[in-house]
Amino acid sequence: MKTNPKLITCIVQRGQADVVVEAAMAAGAQGATISYGRGTGVREKLGLRGLFIKPEKEIIYIVTKQDESEAVMRAVVESANLKEKGQGFAFLHELDQAIGFVND
Numbered sequence: 001m002k003t004n005p006k007l008i009t010c011i012v013q014r015g016q017a018d019v020v021v022e023a024a025m026a027a028g029a030q031g032a033t034i035s036y037g038r039g040t041g042v043r044e045k046l047g048l049r050g051l052f053i054k055p056e057k058e059i060i061y062i063v064t065k066q067d068e069s070e071a072v073m074r075a076v077v078e079s080a081n082l083k084e085k086g087q088g089f090a091f092l093h094e095l096d097q098a099i100g101f102v103n104d
Contacts, residue, residue: 005098006069008062011039012080012088017058023079024060028068033061057088063098 012020014036021032037057064072073092081087 004066005095006064006066007093007095008060008064008069008073008076008090009093010060010062010076010080010082010088010090011037011057012060014054014056014058016080016088017060020060020076020080021062023075024062024072027071027075029062029064029072031062035059035061063095 008024010020017034021029021034024032035058037059038055039057040055060076062072062076069092073090076090077083080090082090
């Protein structure tokens with residue numbers, strides 16, 4: 001049976017990933033991977049407000065089942081305050097295949 005897995009990628013301010021992962025798991029995600037990066041560009045576009053945005057970022061990868069992806073994405077957006085400018089962003093990918101992905 002094809003599960004049509006999805007990948008949610010979320011980039012947030014350093015120190016925020018644990019809150020986002022907890023919310024995602026409460027919404028049905030089975031787990032997440034966190035890595036670290038450095039952002040550039042957005043600070044300059046936000047002018048003085050950009051001074052408060054640190055360039056260090058946390059990148060969260062969450063593979064979900066198709067029927068769970070909407071709820072998990074909503075939890076990610078809310079927990080990371082992504083509707084507020086400068087807090088980060090998230091995007092959803094459709095995956096052709098996920099090997100090792102846990103299915104019920």
